[in-house]
Amino acid sequence: MKDILIVDGYNMIGDWGELKQLKDKHQLIDARDRLIELLAEYQAYSQYKIIVVFDAYQVPGVATKEKQHDVEIIYTRVKETADECIEALTMDKIQKYGRLTRITVATSDMAEQSVIFGNGALRMPASELFTAVRESQRQITQTVNKDYARQRKFSNRVQLDAETQSKLENMRRGLK
Known part of the structure; x- marks a missing residue:
């Protein structure tokens, strides 16, 4: 099994300059699409299996999963934060694959980093993932x-x- 990288999507959008500019221009969908494109290229280069989680906390509806460019995308269900979803997903992957698969979570949320690290996953700040993506390009x-x-x-x-x-x-x- 490939190593897994779980990405807090809106955390990256809020941190990466190009994506932040799109979001600030009220083009959040374009920022999400661009993030997914960048991560798809990085996935092909790095051999990570990438899962991106987008927070739908204040958006009515059910949780959805889809794939774009071979990247798995999860939109949380109503009243579920991306952090809650990421924590559950991390625990699920650790229980499923054990220590044979390295699980890394990309987020700059310090509280979230502490929780996932305590659960046994590795952590990667948004700036570090940005640097890795640019280096792969x-x-x-x-x-x-x-x-x-x-x-x-x-x-x-x-x-x-x-x-x-x-x-x-x-x-x-x-x-x-």
Whole structure:
């Protein structure tokens, strides 16, 4: 089983500059979507199984789960905070997988960090996850650029010495 990273979604949105700007412009849905995109890329790079929890404490309705870009997304039920959901989810995953799977919770909420750490999970502040996501983007870009350069270097052209090139060019032009 992959290591699991449980992310307090609105905590990241409130902490990461780009996402905070979207939220402040009343584009909370766009901020959520962008967070999920960033975490999907990070999941592919890091090999974490990522679960994002969004607080629906003041929104009527039932809890829902969905997947976007292979990231599991949980919206809490009415009158349930993201912290409560994360605590229950952490305990469930620890009981299910034991110590064979590392469970990490990304949140900057100090009280929440204490509770999940006491339950046996690792903690990661929002700033640390932001740094890890940005580093993974840098590594992905570097790998893509390196692969592109390698493909250009080893194109389908055959490398020939100058004399052979000259002979072939003369043959092409019908010269002796």
